[in-house]
Amino acid sequence: MxxxxxxxxxxxxxxxxxxxxxxxxxxxxxxxxxxxxxxxxxxxxxxxxxxxxxxxxxxxxxxxxxxxxxxxxxxxxxxxxxxxxxxxxxxxxxxxxxxxxxxxxxxxxxxxxxxxxxxxxxxxxxxxxxxxxxxxxxxxxxxxxxxxxxxxxxxxxxxxxxxxxxxxxxxxxxxxxxxGKDCDSESDIEQKMLDILREATGPCFLIGSGQHIDRLCAAFRACKRAGRIFVLDIYTAYILRLVSNRFENVPDFTDKNIRVLTKGRTASSHYSKVNANRELFGDFIPHIFLQDNQIGMDEILDNPGKFILKVSNFSDLLGAMESTRVTVIYSQWIGYRQEIYNPTGFKRLVDLENNPNIDFYDVHTSxxxxxxxxxxxxxxxxxxxxxxxxxxxxxxxxxxxxxxxxxxxxxxxxx
Ligand SMILES: [Zn+2]
Missing domain, CATH: 3.60.15.10 (Ribonuclease Z/Hydroxyacylglutathione hydrolase-like)
Structure with a gap:
């Protein structure tokens, strides 16, 4: 050979x-x-x-x-x-x-x-x-x-x-x-997220890959243990649907501790992609709009401390929460906050990190x-x-x- x-x-x-x-x-x-x-x-x-x-x-x-x-x-x-x-x-x-x-x-x-x-x-x-x-x-x-x-x-x-x-x-x-450097396990990550959630009283946003299933599961478990609801954008909900169809230990968005955000900027952007490919999505579309599965901005803003939000662009939600103390858990490679690796997106992340109203935490493992x-x-x-x-x-x-x-x-x- x-x-x-x-x-x-x-x-x-x-x-x-x-x-x-x-x-x-x-x-x-x-x-x-x-x-x-x-x-x-x-x-x-x-x-x-x-x-x-x-x-x-x-x-x-x-x-x-x-x-x-x-x-x-x-x-x-x-x-x-x-x-x-x-x-x-x-x-x-x-x-x-x-x-x-x-x-x-x-x-x-x-x-x-x-x-x-x-x-x-x-x-x-x-x-x-x-x-x-x-x-x-x-x-x-x-x-x-x-x-x-x-x-x-x-x-x-x-x-x-x-x-x-x-x-x-x-x-x-x-x-x-x-x-010589030890590495946190995904269980350690879950515990670190839980510790942060137990301290936080306001809303918590999670930043990370929608396809990192281990991490989504760690966040979901921490969320459940903290007595919060996990709110997903439509893309992340779809990924969980795909993976939970194969692995029963991965939650589907129909879990009672999960809601799909079906209104707002990210939702309309994601929905337009789904709608253009309806034949590939089967019963996903009707399922996300069922009363028990969806959530709107108003319900989140009524009691923001009840939720962890994994939503790819949450600037509209953040804008509406101006007077609230917000927690951000950054759970991906730190390189995405550097211009060399993320020239179009690094600034939004750095601005969040430097926002005086935000408690910003790095919680990640390789x-x-x-x-x-x-x-x-x-x-x-x-x-x-x-x-x-x-x-x-x-x-x-x-x-x-x-x-x-x-x-x-x-x-x-x-x-
Ligand atoms: Zn890889």
Whole structure:
């Protein structure tokens, strides 16, 4: 097998790896870079038939738009739905690629390759690592993973029964720069949110990804324990509907502690996207407007301290709460408050942080494995060669792992 990392040997995000055997080529991820990148990847000049998407984060799938439909995109079925949902609510058409859905630990073939997906714990649902077998050789691609989220058990199961005889491990190392620093679990995040809510008397806004299901669940549980109601925008309600259809421990918006905000600026923006794609939404639309599921601005403003609000743009609500002490829980990467990573949105966030009427809290933890967990995975797989990917610290791997071979973007090697 021949292996080329087109992007990812020296950066986090934008991963793209090509594996070739017997004249057949597949890509492992086709991601957009997260910021400045040193490697330009043009898929139109690469010769491949299939793309395996490890999980529905843009830095792993962002480049599949526009790929010819003679190529097949392999992804988890829920992952594909989340990709579509993100696009619809951004006002973009759903992808027209040819998709094929893989399932946890069910091997499938692409030409000479046998692929086995392994479900992992990550800040995205439907996140997988891949075992790729051909010519009697085995590559394991870690994708993005961690062990401190809601799916911590799947990491334990993986360690208890890992793929054997792995020749090459492509191991993500997002957190390699944070040696010695412990990482909060999602349960710790829930507790921190609860502590804040118990102190706060006014309304609380939650800022974070509508697709970070572990975090939404942590906030929902903290909200319930604090005796508040969780108010969601229509987009977040739809994501919960998609995921709760698959996982029963994830609440649907019909839960008695959840309401969907169906009026105001964000609601009308989201509703227009839903309305333009009604055929994809089934009974979601009538359900959000049922009396027990919806809430309006007036009801919130009558007693704002009763709620936690996860609403993507809440400037209208904030404006109407002028004389109230407001709490904001910022629960995503701090980089979004920096112009370099978020040129169009950073100012709104910085203004909130500096608003004298707002108590602003950072409550977040990484979606990626700490070094100790990276080592556990590497020990379990015991590869003949370990190659850094999705990291800014490839040169440091040798301190923590055996059999490390550092490569450069675009460099081809054979196993
Ligand atoms: Zn990811």
């Amino acid at each position: 021949d292996l080329v990392i087109h992007r990812g040997t020296r950066e986090i995000g934008g991963s793209c790896v090509q594996v070739t055997s017997g004249g057949k080529s597949i890509l492992l991820d086709a991601g957009y870079p997260l910021g400045d990148t040193t490697s330009h990847v043009d898929l139109s000049v690469l010769d491949f038939s299939d793309v395996l998407i490890s999980h529905p984060h843009k830095d792993h799938y962002g480049m599949i738009e526009g790929i010819n439909d003679d190529k097949t995109i392999h992804v988890g079925e829920l992952g594909r739905k989340l990709i579509d949902a993100g696009r619809i609510f951004m006002g973009q058409p759903v992808l027209k690629n040819r998709f094929s859905y893989y399932e946890n630990r069910k091997p499938f073939s692409i030409g000479p390759f046998t692929i086995t997906p392994y479900l992992m714990d990550h800040s995205s649902v439907d996140a997988f690592g891949f075992l790729i077998e051909a010519e009697g050789k085995r590559i394991y691609y870690s994708g993005d993973f961690r062990s401190h989220g809601m799916k911590e058990k799947v990491f334990k199961w993986f360690l208890a029964d890992p793929p054997k005889n792995v020749d090459v491990l492509l191991l993500e190392g997002t957190m390699l720069s944070r040696i 979606g990626h494995a700490v070094v100790g967990d990276l080592q556990k995975l590497a020990e379990a797989l015991s590869p003949k060669m370990l190659i850094p990917i999705h990291t800014e610290h490839a040169e440091d791997y040798k301190e923590y792992f055996s059999n490390v071979s550092v490569t450069d973007d675009g460099e081809m090697f054979s196993i």
